[in-house]
Amino acid sequence: MNDLISSMQATHPREFTVGGSxxxxxxxxxxxxxxVECAQTCTTCxxxxxxxxxxxxxxxxxxxxxxxxxxxxxxxxxLSRRPEGxxxxxxxxxxxxxDVCERCAQECGSHAEMHExxxxxxxxxxxxxxxxxxxxxxxx
Amino acid sequence: MNDLISSMQATHPREFTVGGSxxxxxxxxxxxxxxVECAQTCTTCxxxxxxxxxxxxxxxxxxxxxxxxxxxxxxxxxLSRRPEGxxxxxxxxxxxxxDVCERCAQECGSHAEMHExxxxxxxxxxxxxxxxxxxxxxxx
Amino acid sequence: MNDLISSMQATHPREFTVGGSxxxxxxxxxxxxxxVECAQTCTTCxxxxxxxxxxxxxxxxxxxxxxxxxxxxxxxxxLSRRPEGxxxxxxxxxxxxxDVCERCAQECGSHAEMHExxxxxxxxxxxxxxxxxxxxxxxx
Amino acid sequence: MNDLISSMQATHPREFTVGGSxxxxxxxxxxxxxxVECAQTCTTCxxxxxxxxxxxxxxxxxxxxxxxxxxxxxxxxxLSRRPEGxxxxxxxxxxxxxDVCERCAQECGSHAEMHExxxxxxxxxxxxxxxxxxxxxxxx
Numbered sequence: 001m002n003d004l005i006s007s008m009q010a011t012h013p014r015e016f017t018v019g020g021s022x023x024x025x026x027x028x029x030x031x032x033x034x035x036v037e038c039a040q041t042c043t044t045c046x047x048x049x050x051x052x053x054x055x056x057x058x059x060x061x062x063x064x065x066x067x068x069x070x071x072x073x074x075x076x077x078x079l080s081r082r083p084e085g086x087x088x089x090x091x092x093x094x095x096x097x098x099d100v101c102e103r104c105a106q107e108c109g110s111h112a113e114m115h116e117x118x119x120x121x122x123x124x125x126x127x128x129x130x131x132x133x134x135x136x137x138x139x140x
Numbered sequence: 141m142n143d144l145i146s147s148m149q150a151t152h153p154r155e156f157t158v159g160g161s162x163x164x165x166x167x168x169x170x171x172x173x174x175x176v177e178c179a180q181t182c183t184t185c186x187x188x189x190x191x192x193x194x195x196x197x198x199x200x201x202x203x204x205x206x207x208x209x210x211x212x213x214x215x216x217x218x219l220s221r222r223p224e225g226x227x228x229x230x231x232x233x234x235x236x237x238x239d240v241c242e243r244c245a246q247e248c249g250s251h252a253e254m255h256e257x258x259x260x261x262x263x264x265x266x267x268x269x270x271x272x273x274x275x276x277x278x279x280x
Numbered sequence: 281m282n283d284l285i286s287s288m289q290a291t292h293p294r295e296f297t298v299g300g301s302x303x304x305x306x307x308x309x310x311x312x313x314x315x316v317e318c319a320q321t322c323t324t325c326x327x328x329x330x331x332x333x334x335x336x337x338x339x340x341x342x343x344x345x346x347x348x349x350x351x352x353x354x355x356x357x358x359l360s361r362r363p364e365g366x367x368x369x370x371x372x373x374x375x376x377x378x379d380v381c382e383r384c385a386q387e388c389g390s391h392a393e394m395h396e397x398x399x400x401x402x403x404x405x406x407x408x409x410x411x412x413x414x415x416x417x418x419x420x
Numbered sequence: 421m422n423d424l425i426s427s428m429q430a431t432h433p434r435e436f437t438v439g440g441s442x443x444x445x446x447x448x449x450x451x452x453x454x455x456v457e458c459a460q461t462c463t464t465c466x467x468x469x470x471x472x473x474x475x476x477x478x479x480x481x482x483x484x485x486x487x488x489x490x491x492x493x494x495x496x497x498x499l500s501r502r503p504e505g506x507x508x509x510x511x512x513x514x515x516x517x518x519d520v521c522e523r524c525a526q527e528c529g530s531h532a533e534m535h536e537x538x539x540x541x542x543x544x545x546x547x548x549x550x551x552x553x554x555x556x557x558x559x560x
Contacts, residue, residue, distance in 0.1 A: 001421035004457055004544070008464050011537035014471035032460070037424055040456050040496060044428050046346075047501040050339050051434035059330050060224065066326075066346070067218050071233065073493065074214035076460060078207050081467045084200065089239035093211065096232035103229065117431035124424070141281035144317055144404070148324050151397040154331035176320050177284055180312070180356060184288050186486075187361040190479050191294035199470050206466075206486070213353065216320060221327040257291035264284070340504065347498050351513065354494035358487050364480065369523065372516035373491065379509035 002033045016082040018090065018139050023082075027131075027138040031094075032079055034131035038101060038124045039072035045108065045121035052115065061107050061118065068104040071097050072128060091136065098132035101125045142173045156222040158230065158279050167271075167278040168219065171234075174271035175216035178241060178264045182209035185248065185261035192255065201247050201258065208244040211237050212268060231279065234272045241269035282313045296362040298370065298419050303362075307411075307418040311374075312359055314411035318381060318404045319352035325388065325401035332395065341387050341398065348384040351377050352408060371419065374412045381409035422453045436502040438510065438559050443502075447551075447558040451514075452499055454551035458521060458544045459492035465528065465541035472535065481527050481538065488524040491517050492548060511559065514552045521549035 006029045016023040046065035049058040075097040083090045105125035112119035146169040156163040186205035189198040215237040223230045245265035252259035286309040296303040326345035329338040355377040363370045385405035392399035426449040436443040466485035469478040495517040503510045525545035532539035 001457065004540070005460065008461055008537060008540050011535075011540060012464065012468045012471065013537075014468075036456060036460050037421065040425065040452070040500065041428055043497050043500045044432065047343065048432045048434075050342060051432065051502075055339060056335050059335055062330060062342075063221050063224070063327065067221055067223060069497075070214045070217045071229065074210045077210045077463050077489075080460065080463045081203050081207055082471075083207065084203070085243075089211065089236045089243065092232045092236035092239060096229045096236060099229035099232060103225075115431075117428065117433075120424070120428050120431060141317065144321065144400070148321055148397065148400050151395075151400060152324065152328045152331065153397075154328075172320070176316060177281065180316050180360065181284065181288055183357050183360045184292065187483065188292045188294075190482060191292065191362075195479060196475050199475060202470060202482075203467065209357075217323050217349075220320065220323045222331075255291075257288065257293075260284070260288050260291060343501050343504070347501055347503065350494045350497045351509065354490045357490045361483050361487055363487060364483070365523075369491065369516045369519035372512045372519060376509045376512035376516060379512060383505075383509065 001037060002029055005029050005032050005036075012082065014082060018083070018087050021140055023135075024138045027135045028079065031128075031131040031135040032076055034124075034128040035072040035076035035079070035097065038128035039069045039076065041121050041124040042066070042069035042072065042104065045117045048117040049115070058111075061111070064100070064104045064107050065121070068100045068125065071100050075132070091139065094132045094136050094139075098129050098136065101129035101132065105129060141177060142169055145169050145172050145176075152222065154222060158223070159226050161280055163222075163275075164278045167275045171268075171271040171275040172216055172219055174264075174268040175212040175219070175237065178268035179209045179212035179216065181261050181264040182206070182212065182244065185257050188257040189255070198251075201251070204240070204244045204247050205261070208240045208265065211240050215272070231276065234276050234279075238269050238272035238276065241265045241272065245269060281317060282309055285309050285312050285316075292362065294362060298363070299366050301420055303415075304418045307415045308359065311408075311411040311415040312356055314404075314408040315352040315356035315359070315377065318408035319349045319356065321401050321404040322346070322349035322352065322384065325397045328397040329395070338391075341391070344380070344384045344387050345401070348380045348405065351380050355412070371416065374416050374419075378409050378412035378416065381405045381412065385409060421457060422449055425449050425452050425456075432502065434502060438503070439506050441560055443555075444558045447555045448499065451548075451551040451555040452496055454544075454548040455492040455496035455499070455517065458548035459489045459496065461541050461544040462486070462489035462492065462524065465537050468537040469535070478531075481531070484520070484524045484527050485541070488520045488545065491520050495552070511556065514556050514559075518549050518552035518556065521545045521552065525549060 248262035528542035
């Protein structure tokens with residue numbers, strides 16, 4: 001996924017700048033790939049949780065999975081369009097994405113030993129939280 | 141739309157609280173309705189702009205419309221799920237939504253006299269920016 | 281919602297034709313409004329079901345609600361962009377939307393007496409299934 | 421991406437059957453990965469096209485890219501939830517996805533020599549069209 005995203009980003013005819021500074025291509029590609037993977041993983045984890053016998057204990061996880069997927073998917077789409085100007089909304093969106101991924105990583109992580117899907121999902125969420133934090137730093 | 145949303149919200153068996161305080165039902169319903177309408181209007185405006193002869197002058201508007209639609213749609217879905225706890229990510233998401241709607245209202249507003257679709261869209265964006273700001277205030 | 285959608289559609293500078301024939305504006309506006317409302321209602325119903333004590337009996341409904349919301353949202357976005365040519369994919373998408381709405385209406389309808397949110401949701405699904413079927417007929 | 425998707429699918433506690441027959445895990449994982457990549461690639465291609473000097477010649481491509489992204493994203497989410505029963509809507513959705521990917525591959529392919537992003541995007545669309553066709557065959 002990173003390879004395809006990197007090569008696609010390299011073909012873009014317009015530079016991606018925020019507040020006048022160029023956005024680091026590696027941080028961008030990693031954040032895009034992490035958001036896309038996290039969205040897909042969370043949607044699957046929500047349905048896997050919904051399929052467990054103990055679903056009543058997993059409702060908070062299912063809800064958070066679905067919300068994390070929505071925010072990650074929106075973040076990936078917005079980043080793909082290379083927002084222009086100071087893009088204050090991009091920072092807020094990345095903060096929302098980082099925070100919901102941290103929450104979801106915590107929630108899924110808390111029952112990772114019981115459910116393999118939550119373990120895999122917690123890792124995807126952690127990777128995405130870090131990628132959003134790194135891109136936020138890179139934006140200056 | 142507000143009527144359906146209000147009646148649907150009234151049937152929800154779980155109270156919507158953020159940081160221990162109940163979320164105002166009227167502010168919630170207005171924000172949901174405004175996000176849904178703004179997403180739909182922005183998607184249409186993007187395609188209407190794309191269909192204008194002077195499309196080369198509207199690329200910034202098309203880009204912003206698509207991004208505004210994505211953020212509004214995600215905000216509506218996340219709000220519909222009544223996030224739990226302190227929901228820090230909800231505040232950041234509402235800030236992102238308010239800010240992108242303001243930007244899009246400004247952009248569409250700047251050529252509202254030439255394009256009726258931009259005029260209608262600027263109004264939907266202004267309503268949504270206000271609804272997000274009001275819900276943020278209501279969250280305390 | 282219908283009013284905003286109709287007035288927005290009326291501002292579009294490009295005619296919407298499929299296979300050479302103009303798409304009926306009233307059928308289009310009704311389908312757009314129904315898809316947008318059904319997506320929003322289904323997302324809320326999924327979370328309301330998830331919040332019920334008897335969640336274990338509602339997992340099929342929650343899954344179908346989420347899927348119905350995804351397909352309705354995609355259908356609304358695709359219709360808003362006025363696909364060109366013979367648009368065979370538009371017919372298949374409308375068939376998918378009609379069919380998933382019928383299934384969801386049936387599922388929600390089967391426990392409408394126990395859960396008011398399922399009752400409201402079943403109505404939104406029925407309206408959307410009919411609007412998709414009518415637009416399919418109108419496309420010829 | 422395929423690795424993460426395959427390992428995530430392997431953790432799912434419920435078998436994916438359509439019309440009583442198990443869905444082939446390899447065909448499912450390939451279709452999921454192809455849809456996710458195609459959605460991401462098309463969203464980027466739309467913005468890259470929008471950034472070209474000759475944008476006026478690319479409006480049909482931009483429109484199709486955005487629509488292809490919406491349908492691919494919905495298909496990935498719906499597949500991730502393992503629809504139950506005969507899932508007639510799943511077949512129609514896969515047909516819509518296959519057809520829009522073929523159209524988009526054709527459109528992007530027709531100016532692949534001028535725009536590298538269209539070349540990469542056409543390949544992603546072709547892969548996704550084939551993956552949807554293969555999964556449809558596998559569903560019987």
